[in-house]
Amino acid sequence: MLRLLKNYYVEILLVFVLASFILFFSSDQFLAFEMDISFLTSFTKNPQLQSLSTIFLSIFLEGLPFILFGVFISSFIHEFVNENGLWRYVPKNPFLSIPMAIVLGFVLPICECGIVPIARRLIEKKLPVYTAFTFLLAAPIVNPVTIFSTYIAFGNDWSMTIVRVALGAGIAIVMGGLFYLFFQNIPVLKEIPNTCDHDHESCCTTDQAGHEHSHTENWRERVEYALHHAIFEFLNMGKYFVLGAFLAACFQTFIGFSAIQSTGKYEWLSIVLLMGIAFGLSICSSSDAFIAASFRNAVGAAPLFAFLVYGPIMDLKNLLMMSGSFRPTVIWFFWSGTTVLTIVSVVFFL
């Protein structure tokens, strides 16, 4: 039975989705069967679930264009920008290369979802570790898509956006410096007998093949390859985004703002609370501003920025992805460093 499920889950799911579509488009008849089916749909009348659905869909619909936008840009860059060419121009001096990694994050707009494999590949190609980590930290925040969506989410307000980017870039620079001091000659990558880790094996064998091909193929095929890659990036990003939107909607309907409000007296508590939420939700940095905007009325500036800065830098799914690529010591260092720096920067600069 289990094996049957395992082998045919996709087909079963497909049937389920198709059935839902058919039910939807024949909703008149659907309603006529009231006596049979009504108990199944009765839960949709629950006002709390109704608001849950409204909030969930609204977060999803609002963030969707930005996810798609980010996926398109990142896939095209993935296909058309040569990583080898990029890091060769990185200066050797850390005082130059760390700021340059920030600029790189701006030029190469990749969400935190796509950044971990890229940072790993860059380190594999002997890019200095501190530069790669600065890039890893900076890219999700110092990112045109993130900047644009933060600007829109906070009602066309540049000051929020500028403070967010400044704090994020500052933390990235400090972390880069710390990595320069502590991890210069220590291997950071997980040793895997096969040079291809599971990430690469699964996603990048085809990637690599695509790359090899693409240099000899014309641009139309490369565009098509980039678009094909975008589908998977969209789905992989989408699943975390949908989960985040759903959890955020649950939070809003069942807990509400009173939870945040009650901590208002102790600012440090709401800072920690919002950082915890940012960590757990693991929302893509290109749309987390919209979720942060919903907290805006409930919390002060410091916790809000803690959410906005910590979210893109460190979250659950990012940590999982990193644990597949880097050594545990690096991850502990990275996690504690960014957490402490976020708290310190938010408390002292706001």
Added chain:
Amino acid sequence: MAVLFRITILFGFALVLSYLIISHDLDYFINPRLQYLSVISVLFLLTLGLVQLKNVGKRAAHPVGVWGYLMVCLPICFFLLFPSKPAETSLADNKMYTYVPNQVKKTNPSPNQSTDAPQELTEEEWELPYKKKAAELKKLPVIILTSENYIDISNVLMMYPEQFIGKKIRTIGFVYREEGFKADQFVIARLAITCCVADAGVVGFLLDTPESNLFKNDQWFQIDGTFGLKKNESGDVPGLKMKSYKKVPALKDSYVYQQF
């Protein structure tokens, strides 16, 4: 087989979005001003769907996983199961009464910016249309708040309250009470939306009247009164002195949208 699933998801999203756009139900979820983005995403999704159709035989570039597919389907399921309609006023119970529509920019926490000279300049430029609007409003015998001008006008009222005290105002809204309100207090409120329902906040005018028990929570009223400031623990809030009231049916679209 997963290919078929991907095609369903991509075209399904495109279908749901186009349905919402064409039926104007999207207004219940996000600010109409941002809907051009949704139109663009329909195009994106259709492009991706067609590319997927063309590459049916190709291997998956990244593994997505069962839970990934299930997760991505969730919005479609919710859309199919729940009727799209504006959030009930009960949603307001989880929101906060913000009194002043979101971000009047003076109150914005921007320590880095406030000292900049160019910022001051733009602040004044930014105020100009509001000054003009205030002058216009002062000439009117009665200020009538509608869904379209609600946020604009209440912004102006709260920016220059001293010019409008005693001014006649007519507004429609639902009755809303927050914990800690006195027995004779309530707010005649609307839900203000900046981007999407998730950032909605309750805005409105505080009233105190001995007849307060006539006004049940979530009932809709049209209220005529004169503008004034009321004190509250969070400072000055817009208030109304009630002259007359009329029970009205709930509006179809209970939101007011931030214009920008």
